[in-house]
Amino acid sequence: MPTIGTIKISDIIWNIKEVVLKPQENVGLTKKHGARLLIDEIALEETPVYFKHSNTVGGLCWKHTAVHSLVLNNFSSAENIAKKIADGLIHISKEMTVITVSLFGEKHTLPILAAPTCKQETAEDMQDTLQMAIMAWESEGAEKVGPLWSVATDGNATRRRAGYKILSRLNLCTGKNEVTLDFDFRHIFKWICTLLRLQSGIVLNNGRVVNPNLLSRYLPLVPGYDTNHVTRLLVNPDNSEDVPRAVELKRGIIMLGKMPITDNSPEIIANRDAIRLLGELLEAFLAPFTTPSFSLSDCVRGLSKFASIRRFTDGSEELGLAKQQLLNSGDPFYPFDVGDNALEELFGRIRMIGGHNAAMNYKQGAVDIDAVLKRNPDMDPGSSRTKIDRIEGVDHLNKESWTGDVTSGSCDIGLAWKEGSTAAANAFRTSQVPSSMYDHPTIFRTPGVDLLRPFGGDKYPGIENDGDRSVHVLPSSEEDSPPIINTNFNFNNGDLDEIISSIESTSLEDQVEEADELALPSGPGIDPNDYLSYNGRWIHKATVVRLILCKNVSPKSKDRLRRVAGFSSGLANRKGKLDLNTGEICGADVFVVGDPVVTLLRSDKTLSLTLLRTTDIKEDGTPCSSIPCSTIENLQAKVALSGQILTIAVVPRLDSDGSAEDPSQDNSVELEQWAWMWDGCGKCSWHERLDGNHG
Template structure:
């Protein structure tokens, strides 16, 4: 009898489950998973769940509650596709509506700049963009802070900001004496007359200053200012000091100290960096001095709190708005003088043709690219020159055989500067050793051949990059040796990614006014926040993948396979190994006499280091002569 009852109960339950499956299969119902999750949580029976599914399909019952993923997905759809697309998907798939995400999300809003830049707006953005969101997310740890700066183009026109009742889009440098608040018709005419007289200008670009925490991928804009590109180095120094002061007042105690300022090689920012961040020698009492003082040739001058400036290494290899890299120098008719030999397109064209994987057409593309700013092409030329290491010239070409050593020397120079940033198999120790080799080689060649070898500005920029990376490793070893440090992360690439998100938010339309730029900066923060929480949603740019060498300019730490822990890098040992490698290369491929690369004797002279190759506190990077790498 009991067995019969159990079988009947089992058969009835099986029938209930079949009815549930049929109800799910035959009803076109959005978000059935939410209904099931809620019903199970409330202890509902199978029959009750089946009835609720049927009611939901008939529109009698609506499901409530959304997951964090659904909120973020709706936010992403709204920022990239707009309100209309979100409305359609809300009704088609049951995703959260705009009203729902407005109630649940904290949208990033940037405080715009009206008139000259002020500390108040920087502090307001630090509070709204960094402190509040990170506190809500539970990110309260201290980090080494990197301040990144770059510009993007904006349409030259004014905008009205209703919330402030002010006019925006006028250059911040010259709009200080003009009332930007629209109180009367006369206020508007004052602005119009100033524009006609040329005392104020429409902004040509939008300056974005952003904060990055350690090796985090996200950045946080703290200043979005319109600029006419007429600022001086002294203006930039004042801006740097204002940013440092605002950060120290608002965020230093909770977020950490500023480690460096990263730029793209802009001449004014370069000069400001020398003026502000090479003021004083590292104190002998500082814990870093014990290590860094043993790295002979390393410039030990820093700014307040050991803040340094760094230049994006990508801009030292490719042509950018202000700076051309090494590849452009060898493409010029004047070329680069290495060991007394002028290496220019004519010589390289003959030499590179001898490589097995090159022909006349491919060499012509490398030496005469359609886009001089194309990084993959620049890296392709670098790789081709590096391959000349192992080239055996025809025995009949005696002249080529005698001059090939200069090209090999150039190849080693390029290899030791580029490979630390684009080789995922390079450990942190390998990176420091290669940068040390580059610093020693460039020091010798620049002292000997001066600007015939490399422009003053480019030499200073590359040595500044190497110096900053060494300092960053040493600082991290003191702060926390179990944290990764990657030379590849040095620079402003995250800001360029941020600009990409801004274009995504504008339907991939790069044209925008200043007002739209301010809005899109906040939208870009929302987009990058969603992608950081749900990386599977982000379709990585093809140029950022590492399946081909042409994408190596956009690697990041997540793609690295070698050991990058700061505590496992012996800076003194790596620096000395780099010096030894430089001496080996110079002995093999240079005609210079040994005293030219007697580093012990040369660097024993007071005030001589890699940033000041002739001492007397003279920095080539501050030279006013034309930069022929531009």
């Protein structure tokens, strides 16, 4: 159930029962697993939507709607909501906060919260949300499915601060019921590499700064890492969020650190010594997650060495392993099971809705497409990046590729941790670091040493108010600034009459006899409760929401890095200005994105009449959201359209009992229980001038 209004623990409990417990009971699953909550956010089109089940407007931020009614009882309700949006009392959501539950040893993740957000939550707000989710699971899921072991996130500063408030970890204490906070190792990969790509770099204890200048100088010594490759792909990548590139940079540093030093220059020796120590640190953290032949003991040794060199740790894989040993030591434990990658994969599937839409609306985002693929695994095309023998494979590791012994009971955690600490001390002995810095028995003999707070006090890395330099920020310029969206929703009573008149002037309803003025809509699949009366007309509530609340909406960019920074879909002309003047989207003489197109399509020697839904319009190579029909009629205009090919499918009617046999399989069934529906199955583009007339 998607969140409408403020977040309530009752909604989370309802989702746990419906999404997690009922499917488990239906298939008779009784084995208990450790559970972890995953939390992250996904971009949404800033578009309000109508939810029939609650008769409300969705897609408005949960933080500011607690005291405002979102119910559509009449047309005045829509006007009131529009006014509150215009006055800034409530906001159209920018993203959707999603919390899911994953079971250790299982592949899929199950959503238990989907809440629209305006990105104005504080750490206290996020703390309340996390506590509600934890309490809901402890109340409903822990006894029947398994105890909650951890809460995982990508390391967002707000969520990180909230997590540290309620989920302390190594090495002093944990949260209530031993629940800990996890950060996905892939994001830690990216954070480290982002720091390496900054001019300020990473400062090691021997005083050397490892930054792009140093890497560009020495990495070309590694076979396969020529100067252009290092500069363009590793030090200054197009996408700093690319995990495979981050891994490739780490591996280059590791190989460079192991190469012999043949130069006698003190400067070069000191630089290479710093790179060698950094390579040991990176290998200790990289190998446990990317080496399928590693046993659990190998993984713990590597993570211990990483934590002992760094004197700070983001992960709690060892605690998860210890909990698995207590629950069932015969079950496997995979080191990459921690983190929120399962939620990232779910987001990828959600984006499949609407033809791989990079930013769906809130209603589309609330659809549990993952459940559809679990019920029909043959429909899941899988990922081309799951093979471990490719470097890119580390972005999506899988249990099938792991060959090492991951039986939880096979690992002596204490012994492996001690061996890793010893390996860290050996790495320091060959460097210029003073011995007092790696005398771990003496260091940890002091009470109060906390691997989460290496600077002491209440200072947790990554949650300070100053900007985090490990987070990539797009360069800003006048041309690249996010567009200013007009949110003035004031309108006269005559405006809606004009819009409705425009719709009716081109509607198929003109071909049938007009109904009585106030007669309620009726017919198969029609619910009169879905309509509002306005000046003697019945208008569907979804139409009211679209025309009144979505009048000034601009689609977001399909490029990920620009989308997360708040940019729209790149409707820029060649002068760098954005085309935000969409005109009257319901005007009779305007063709807009989403309008249908009928055209002839040839495949080999077959000519077909094809119906498409427009997904992109370009005039003279410039993307635009709408275009006058007169421009399409102009034989000299250079208009390019892209769209989805629509296919027609047979589906049960809404008012049928669902028991009818598919007429395509049985010609004797009654066709009255079935209806036709159009659906998108592909994509087609015109890259040359579009000539002809519109009908």
